[in-house]
Every structure is written in C-alpha cells, then in structure tokens.
Amino acid sequence: MSLTLHFHPLSSFCQKVLTALYENATPFKPQMVELFDPAQRAAFLKLWPIGKFPVLRDEARDRTVPESSIIIDYLAQHYPGPVTLIPTDPEQALRVRACDRVIDLYIHLPMQKIVGDTMRPEGSHDPHGVQEAKAMLQTGLGVLDRDLGASTWAVGESFTLADCSAAPALFYANEVAPFGETHRNVAAYFERLLARPSFARAVAEAKPYFHMFPKDKLS
Numbered sequence: 001m002s003l004t005l006h007f008h009p010l011s012s013f014c015q016k017v018l019t020a021l022y023e024n025a026t027p028f029k030p031q032m033v034e035l036f037d038p039a040q041r042a043a044f045l046k047l048w049p050i051g052k053f054p055v056l057r058d059e060a061r062d063r064t065v066p067e068s069s070i071i072i073d074y075l076a077q078h079y080p081g082p083v084t085l086i087p088t089d090p091e092q093a094l095r096v097r098a099c100d101r102v103i104d105l106y107i108h109l110p111m112q113k114i115v116g117d118t119m120r121p122e123g124s125h126d127p128h129g130v131q132e133a134k135a136m137l138q139t140g141l142g143v144l145d146r147d148l149g150a151s152t153w154a155v156g157e158s159f160t161l162a163d164c165s166a167a168p169a170l171f172y173a174n175e176v177a178p179f180g181e182t183h184r185n186v187a188a189y190f191e192r193l194l195a196r197p198s199f200a201r202a203v204a205e206a207k208p209y210f211h212m213f214p215k216d217k218l219s
C-alpha cells in the first residue's frame with residue numbers, strides 16, 4: 001500500500017483528512033501517533049519537524065505531505081475517486097479553497113485555542129487569547145451561516161474539501177459554543193454532516209478516545 005496516514009483519531013484536523021479518504025474509499029495504512037509517548041513523538045518529529053498531524057506519506061511518489069488541506073488537494077490530484085473534493089472548474093475550486101480557509105482559520109483554530117487553553121498547566125492560561133478566540137469563533141460561525149444560506153453543502157450542492165473541513169471543526173465547536181439556537185443554517189448543515197457516512201465513520205472511530213476531550217473544563 002502506497003499511502004500511510006500519520007494521525008490520531010481524536011484529532012479534528014486528522015478527521016478532516018479521514019473524511020476525505022473515506023469519501024473515496026482511498027486505500028491507506030493508518031499509522032496512529034501518540035504524541036504523549038516520547039518515542040512515538042521523536043519518530044513523528046523526524047518525519048515532520050513541525051510536529052502537527054495529519055501527515056500523509058506516499059511511498060510510490062516518495063512524498064511526505066503535511067497540512068490537512070494540502071493532503072486533500074494532493075489526494076484529489078494523485079488519487080482521485082468518484083467524489084470530486086476539489087472541483088475541476090477553477091473558479092469553483094477557488095470558492096471551495098476559500099471556504100476551507102475561512103473554516104480552518106476562523107472556526108477550527110479558535111475552537112482549538114479554546115480547547116487547548118483548558119489543557120495548559122495552572123498559571124499559564126491565556127484568558128485574553130481565549131476571549132479573542134471566542135469572539136472570532138462567533139464571527140466565523142456567522143460568516144458560514146450567512147454563506148450557507150439554503151445550500152446543501154458548504155459550497156453548493158456537491159460535497160467537497162470545504163465539507164471535510166467543516167465537519168470536525170463544527171463537531172468540536174458545538175461542544176465549545178453550541179450553535180443550535182444561534183446559527184440555524186449551520187445547525188441544519190451540521191446534521192447533514194453528521195449523517196454523511198464518511199464523517200460518521202471518523203466520529204465512530206474517535207469515540208473510544210472521547211474521554212481525553214476536556215469537556216468538563218469548558219465553560
């Protein structure tokens with residue numbers, strides 16, 4: 001098998017790529033990385049010194065591909081399947097990539113900042129940064145709610161990279177700041193994402209690790 005995904009099932013950015021892989025039933029070897037394990041961490045840092053997963057290793061092309069959006073772009077280019085995650089029309093592809101950026105930068109990362117702060121040691125919290133992240137998360141959700149309108153998926157009627165991004169970002173954002181009552185388009189869209197078999201599978205595989213998510217520390 002040519003492709004190996006270095007990942008952890010609980011990681012939202014890894015779920016983004018898993019959703020893309022499952023959409024197209026792309027064969028890959030799952031290589032789970034436990035970053036708390038010093039040996040596994042050291043081995044992973046050799047592969048990608050930035051130390052953030054997911055990372056895709058493609059032996060056939062001798063390529064190491066970090067960054068979730070780039071991995072999905074790479075898969076679309078070199079391992080395409082029946083679901084076109086990056087539209088072939090360049091203008092539509094730009095819309096999808098722009099939506100992916102909005103979701104990653106203004107929903108996913110603020111959510112990650114808020115969750116990450118709860119896991120910091122006492123005395124090293126960043127309340128100002130968390131306040132900013134909470135405000136940005138609301139702005140990001142507002143933009144997504146506005147742009148979704150009555151669309152089925154993030155960018156129109158086809159499931160794309162942007163939906164792979166949105167699914168895990170919204171899954172955890174809904175724990176941090178439930179949006180069911182505040183962002184109705186997002187809430188209805190989130191229901192569709194939860195029902196999508198590719199993402200449902202990623203969530204099911206993360207379930208055994210949910211106890212590691214600091215839900216009780218979120219206020």
Ligand SMILES: N[C@@H](CCC(=O)N[C@@H](CS)C(=O)NCC(=O)O)C(=O)O
Pocket residue numbers: 011012013014035051052053054066067068069
């Ligand atoms: N921009 C990166 C973000 C990846 C990322 O933040 N991954 C998190 C897990 S969701 C991680 O590796 N955290 C471990 C750490 O920072 O030590 C991407 O899109 O892949």
